Amino acid sequence: xxxxxxxxxxxxxxxxxxxxxxxxxxxxxxxxxxxxxxxxxxxxxxxxxxxxxxxxxxxxxxxxxxxxxxxxxxxxxxxxxxxxxxxxxxxxxxxxxxxxxxxxxxxxxxxxxxxxxxxxxxxxxxxxxxxxxxxxxxxxxxxxxxxxxxxxxxxxxxxxxxxxxxxxxxxxxxxxxxxxxxxxxxxxxxxxxxxxxxxxxxxxxxxxxxxxxxxxxxxxxxxxxxxxxxxxxxxxxxxxxxxxxxxxxxxxxxxxxxxxxxxxxxxxxxxxxxxxxxxxxxxxxxxxxxxxxxxxxxxxxxxxxxxxxxxxxxxxxxxxxxxxx
Amino acid sequence: xxxxxxxxxxxxxxxxxxxxxxxxxxxxxxxxxxxxxxxxxxxxxxxxxxxxxxxxxxxxxxxxxxxxxxxxxxxxxxxxxxxxxxxxxxxxxxxxxxxxxxxxxxxxxxxxxxxxxxxxxxxxxxxxxxxxxxxxxxxxxxxxxxxxxxxxxxxxxxxxxxxxxxxxxxxxxxxxxxxxxxxxxxxxxxxxxxxxxxxxxxxxxxxxxxxxxxxxxxxxxxxxxxxxxxxxxxxxxxxxxxxxxxxxxxxxxxxxxxxxxxxxxxxxxxxxxxxxxxxxxxxxxxxxxxxxxxxxxxxxxxxxxxxxxxxxxxxxxxxxxxxxx
Numbered sequence: 122x123x124x125x126x127x128x129x130x131x132x133x134x135x136x137x138x139x140x141x142x143x144x145x146x147x148x149x150x151x152x153x154x155x156x157x158x159x160x161x162x163x164x165x166x167x168x169x170x171x172x173x174x175x176x177x178x179x180x181x182x183x184x185x186x187x188x189x190x191x192x193x194x195x196x197x198x199x200x201x202x203x204x205x206x207x208x209x210x211x212x213x214x215x216x217x218x219x220x221x222x223x224x225x226x227x228x229x230x231x232x233x234x235x236x237x238x239x240x241x242x243x244x245x246x247x248x249x250x251x252x253x254x255x256x257x258x259x260x261x262x263x264x265x266x267x268x269x270x271x272x273x274x275x276x277x278x279x280x281x282x283x284x285x286x287x288x289x290x291x292x293x294x295x296x297x298x299x300x301x302x303x304x305x306x307x308x309x310x311x312x313x314x315x316x317x318x319x320x321x322x323x324x325x326x327x328x329x330x331x332x333x334x335x336x337x338x339x340x341x342x343x344x345x346x347x348x349x350x351x352x353x354x355x356x357x358x359x360x361x362x363x364x365x366x367x368x369x370x371x372x373x374x375x376x377x378x379x380x381x382x383x384x385x386x387x388x389x390x391x392x393x394x395x396x397x398x399x400x401x402x403x404x405x406x407x408x409x410x411x412x413x414x415x416x417x418x419x420x421x422x423x424x425x426x427x428x429x430x431x432x433x434x435x436x437x438x439x440x441x442x443x444x445x446x
Numbered sequence: 447x448x449x450x451x452x453x454x455x456x457x458x459x460x461x462x463x464x465x466x467x468x469x470x471x472x473x474x475x476x477x478x479x480x481x482x483x484x485x486x487x488x489x490x491x492x493x494x495x496x497x498x499x500x501x502x503x504x505x506x507x508x509x510x511x512x513x514x515x516x517x518x519x520x521x522x523x524x525x526x527x528x529x530x531x532x533x534x535x536x537x538x539x540x541x542x543x544x545x546x547x548x549x550x551x552x553x554x555x556x557x558x559x560x561x562x563x564x565x566x567x568x569x570x571x572x573x574x575x576x577x578x579x580x581x582x583x584x585x586x587x588x589x590x591x592x593x594x595x596x597x598x599x600x601x602x603x604x605x606x607x608x609x610x611x612x613x614x615x616x617x618x619x620x621x622x623x624x625x626x627x628x629x630x631x632x633x634x635x636x637x638x639x640x641x642x643x644x645x646x647x648x649x650x651x652x653x654x655x656x657x658x659x660x661x662x663x664x665x666x667x668x669x670x671x672x673x674x675x676x677x678x679x680x681x682x683x684x685x686x687x688x689x690x691x692x693x694x695x696x697x698x699x700x701x702x703x704x705x706x707x708x709x710x711x712x713x714x715x716x717x718x719x720x721x722x723x724x725x726x727x728x729x730x731x732x733x734x735x736x737x738x739x740x741x742x743x744x745x746x747x748x749x750x751x752x753x754x755x756x757x758x759x760x761x762x763x764x765x766x767x768x769x770x771x
Binding site for chain 1: 472473475476523527530531549550551553554556557558560561562564565568575576579580583584586587590591593594595597598
């Protein structure tokens, strides 16, 4: 089966699981928005990665489905709470929970998504359930810490590229590496395989986030499902921004600095940022970094035996590099 | 050792654990408020209950300390998020997190407390760790559902005493029963003992919440650490309110109904509510209900062998009934 079709099949498995999981739950004030967010699409990248990592170690994807769904629930928990904190109005082309309902609802829905994530995870039947739960929990702790760093950066005067990389490793990378590690644990991978898949996830996670930064400034708005340049308007110091700041001179540098001072720039300046990011080599640096991380990720796959699942993990990194949304 | 002294000793064990648990964690924007809330006192009722239930089944309190701390972390997660939703300015005589810092911080601190709760829980060494985690998780799910019902009630025209009892069973009672059940599981209690301690916790939890409603209107403000009558001012339909509404007539009934319509009454009306609650027998009904639940709780203890821990569980219910804050 071609990789794309198989990916969609795995994604459907997860979607169907999630739908079933919250179908008749009460009360409506809580579960209506929960169902809304879970039916809002999303690529289910983390879930599919759990299933593939499990298969690549010799396990069955069915065994990993609970954990796969758990990762998606956990991911949605972070989205709902981050959207409140960022005052975001749209997500995946739809109104965010705190806008469609209110902030109190969004706080509670996020909490519930995290609780449901554990409920799904703990349906896993595995002699390694203690490790599975611990790895998952360290993911939750780090994602909160990453979000705290991200918020600190908004008002911190000097953020360096390295600070940024630490932050995204916690905020974004960790959940990708947890996904791969959980799959490996459930698939009864060897110690070496579990570690290799964790590192695979770290690289993929970082590449994924830098790609996100890149798409925010280079993507096609309709395809992307989010407003282009929202990072620039919102004053978010991304990999691109920090790279550009290192190399920009004169009026370009002043514009970059004013952005940090004012917490963003007006919509009309987005094209200036697009130009500056190109001219300073920030876009090239991002592309190089992504390619490097994905190469490292692929290299980790040597610890796995050849299998259709391993081939698909290979393809997975390729797909991430070429995604448009 | 007298019960009070032993209670304080157990509470200190938990306090010391919690302090150690978050001592050097980074970043400060996240862990400073976490340390603030965890050092703010609190009776550690749930934690002590975990330790006692474990001992009462023949286990050691040291084995249950991780789970005891986890219950306190979980409880504090609910407090921090509920305080945002309720716009509360004070808790345990101190400024709430979202007031002292801001709402974004409070959202994230709550999330982190829940993550830390799982981290502590999963340090438990027990062959029943899968059950321990599942029971804990069902507690988290229900406490979110309970909070959703509580919020629904704020705008629902007809709330009955039974609706209220279901809500507090989820919102407050569940975490008390989870505490007792976790202790029993970790202490290797029999199936019957685990079930008995769960029911013990359900009764104690309900009594505890109705006692809270009662203290809000009858306590000494200084001792209580919260503003008296805050439920009445905030338009919270408590057990007392719903009981009074069943029996009030004339202008008293009109005052009660205006309260529901307007989402509370001014401070000057609190004494009217105190009078109405007394005259309609609502305060008596609450006291009777509490006494009944505590008697049922005590009755469950027959499933345990006689031990100092069982005696202390006995005393525990007595203490709850006579607490002033």
